Structure formats: structure tokens, C-alpha cells
Amino acid sequence: MHCLHRSLSPFLALLIPISFFLLPVPSGEANELWQVKKSAHFKVYYKSDPEHYVDEVLEKAEKYYDSITENLGFRRFNFWTWDNACTINLYPSREDYLAGTKQPHWSGGIANVRKRRIDTFFYAKSFLDTTLPHEMTHLIFREFVGYDRRLPxxxxxxxxxxxxxxxxxxxxxxxxxxxxxxxxxxxxxxxxxxxxxxxxxxxxxxxxxxxxxxxxxxxxxxxxxxxxxxxxxxxxxxxxxxxxxxxxxxxxxxxxxxxxxxxxx
Ligand SMILES: [Zn+2]
CATH class of the missing domain: 1.10.390 (Neutral Protease; domain 2)
Known part of the structure; x- marks a missing residue:
């Protein structure tokens, strides 16, 4: 079995979260403000987070970033730094997510490789263990080899x-x-x-x-x-x-x- 979950390094812990802003809505309902929290390689958009789920998403995402780039041999290439951070849109609920993304009802997350973005909703089943590392790997691999390259x-x-x-x-x-x-x-x-x-x-x-x-x-x-x-x-x-x-x-x-x-x- 792979063990992708390593303890958060003290250095990484310092980086998460490093900033906190109020921003206009990226899509969907008017008059509601989305907030953003950032780490070294990610920015997570969400509306409210009473149980600190966003911190957990950022912490896991950074761990997967380390393990994926290490496992694939991409460690020396710097993906997703500064303005190129990967976006994770966390819709408040499944209903908001389905309305905002037009995905089928069973969908728990969707990646847009060209926009370097992952859309999901709060506490989506299997997101942290399966969907997040899976979609991140799609993004990193395609960013490296090219979006138009035909592959099986x-x-x-x-x-x-x-x-x-x-x-x-x-x-x-x-x-x-x-x-x-x-x-x-x-x-x-x-x-x-x-x-x-x-x-x-x-x-x-x-x-x-x-x-x-x-x-x-x-x-x-x-x-x-x-x-x-x-x-x-x-x-x-x-x-x-x-x-x-x-x-x-x-x-x-x-x-x-x-x-x-x-x-x-
Ligand atoms: Zn896939």
C-alpha cells in the first residue's frame, strides 16, 4: 500500500493559512461573498467554515502536492507557485455544487485541467482521500506533458x-x-x-x-x-x-x- 499521509512539516505548517480575504462571488448567487484562504500552492474559495474544514483541505492538498511530485519524479519542477496556484472551489452544499457546475447528481468533484481548478463541496464523500489526489494528479500530469497531447x-x-x-x-x-x-x-x-x-x-x-x-x-x-x-x-x-x-x-x-x-x- 502507498502511504501518502506523512506528518505535516513545521515549515509547511507555517505556510497554512497565510492569508484571508473577502472577495466577490466567482460564480453563482449574487450578493454573497466568497472568502479565500491560501497556502503555498493552493487557494480555496468558500463561503463560511465554522468547523475549519478549509484548513484540513489545504493541509491535505499540500501533502498530496509533495507526495505526487515526489512519486512521479516531478519534484524539481515548480508547479503552482505564486499567481499559478491551484484553485479549489468549495461550494457550501451538494445542491449549490450541482447548480454551479452542472454536474450529474452522483458527482463529488470535477477538475478543469486548463483552468487548474477543482470544484467540490463541503464534506463531499471520499474527497480528501480519493478525489483530491486523483484530480490533482490529472492537473499536474497534463500541465507537464501538454493539454493537447493525445494519450490513451x-x-x-x-x-x-x-x-x-x-x-x-x-x-x-x-x-x-x-x-x-x-x-x-x-x-x-x-x-x-x-x-x-x-x-x-x-x-x-x-x-x-x-x-x-x-x-x-x-x-x-x-x-x-x-x-x-x-x-x-x-x-x-x-x-x-x-x-x-x-x-x-x-x-x-x-x-x-x-x-x-x-x-x-
Ligand atoms: Zn480521472
Whole structure:
């Protein structure tokens, strides 16, 4: 299991919260004031916070920032400093959130990668352990490799799932799946573009397990080389060529076979 929850360093504790303002409404109802609290990499917008939930969100968000950039090998790149802070809009209730974001009723949070923003509401279920690190990882990864770069859905989702608090469970599930007829081979996994349509649990578990395989077997230096290649080669090359060039796989079938062997270990 991953342990993403480390104790807050004294330095970080000093930074949270560093400021407190009253601001006009970013969206939604008129005449109500939103407030903002900031930390080193985040600004959280909210209306009132009698139980100090905002402090908990900022503290967790900073911890995930550290763990995600460390785990993905992005530590040396400074994301989200100063004016580029990541925004978290905390709507007062689910009803306000649904009205403000036009999301489906089951949604507990939504990320806008280009605007570097996460929308959710107070005490949304699983937000602090799952949604927050998941969506933050989407934002960081896409900010690095580029928003327009075409990639298989399993790569975007696998990276995001692997950074959830209990991200290790996905690989554990994939290790069970690989022994069954439900297992989706890598070439078929690559064809999936909408996870909701076809066994989402299988899709997310296997996607995270591919990323876990790459990280465990080849290390984060290779991963960062791969991300750099995606970023620097603009949109000219197919993503598959970088798996061949940087990881040394003969082709995607070879990569799929090595991944399967890892799951059987
Ligand atoms: Zn996702």
C-alpha cells in the first residue's frame, strides 16, 4: 500500500493559512461573498467554515502536492507557485455544487485541467482521500506533458488512480483479474475511451496497475524521461514510439506481456 499521509512539516505548517480575504462571488448567487484562504500552492474559495474544514483541505492538498511530485519524479519542477496556484472551489452544499457546475447528481468533484481548478463541496464523500489526489494528479500530469497531447485514457487515469490514498489496491485487484477471463489485455485496454461504458472497476484497476508496473520495474527517472519526450516532441509522434524508445519495449504486445508477467509475480 502507498502511504501518502506523512506528518505535516513545521515549515509547511507555517505556510497554512497565510492569508484571508473577502472577495466577490466567482460564480453563482449574487450578493454573497466568497472568502479565500491560501497556502503555498493552493487557494480555496468558500463561503463560511465554522468547523475549519478549509484548513484540513489545504493541509491535505499540500501533502498530496509533495507526495505526487515526489512519486512521479516531478519534484524539481515548480508547479503552482505564486499567481499559478491551484484553485479549489468549495461550494457550501451538494445542491449549490450541482447548480454551479452542472454536474450529474452522483458527482463529488470535477477538475478543469486548463483552468487548474477543482470544484467540490463541503464534506463531499471520499474527497480528501480519493478525489483530491486523483484530480490533482490529472492537473499536474497534463500541465507537464501538454493539454493537447493525445494519450490513451488508461495512462491519464492510471497515473491519477495510482496517487490516491489507497492507490495500491488497484494493482492488488489487477493481480486477481489477470488470473481470470475478465482481464483486459493492454491492446484492448488502449481502445477504451470511456470507462463508464465497460466495467469501470476493471478499467481503473488495470490502468493503475500498468503505471505501477512502469514505476516499480523501471523507476521514476524513466517515467520523467517519457513525460519529457511527450512534452518536447510536441504532437508529431505517437505516444507508442516513446514506450519503444525510452522503455525499450519491442512493441505494445511486448509491453503488455511484460506487464502481465509483473502481475503474476
Ligand atoms: Zn480521472
Amino acid at each position: 485514457l488508461w495512462l491519464d487515469e492510471g497515473i491519477a488512480c495510482s496517487q490516491e490514498k489507497d492507490g495500491g489496491q488497484y494493482t492488488a485487484i489487477a493481480r486477481v483479474l489477470v488470473k481470470t477471463s475478465m482481464f483486459i489485455h493492454l491492446d484492448k485496454l488502449t481502445e477504451i475511451t470511456k470507462p463508464g461504458l465497460f466495467m469501470p472497476e476493471v478499467f481503473y484497476s488495470e490502468s493503475a496497475a500498468v503505471v505501477e508496473f512502469l514505476m516499480q520495474e523501471y523507476g521514476k527517472e524513466k517515467f520523467i524521461d517519457f513525460c519529457r519526450a511527450l512534452r518536447d516532441n510536441k504532437l508529431n509522434n505517437d505516444w507508442r514510439t516513446f514506450f519503444m524508445e525510452i522503455y525499450g519495449f519491442r512493441d505494445m504486445t511486448d509491453m503488455g506481456e511484460r506487464w502481465k508477467a509483473y502481475l503474476f509475480k
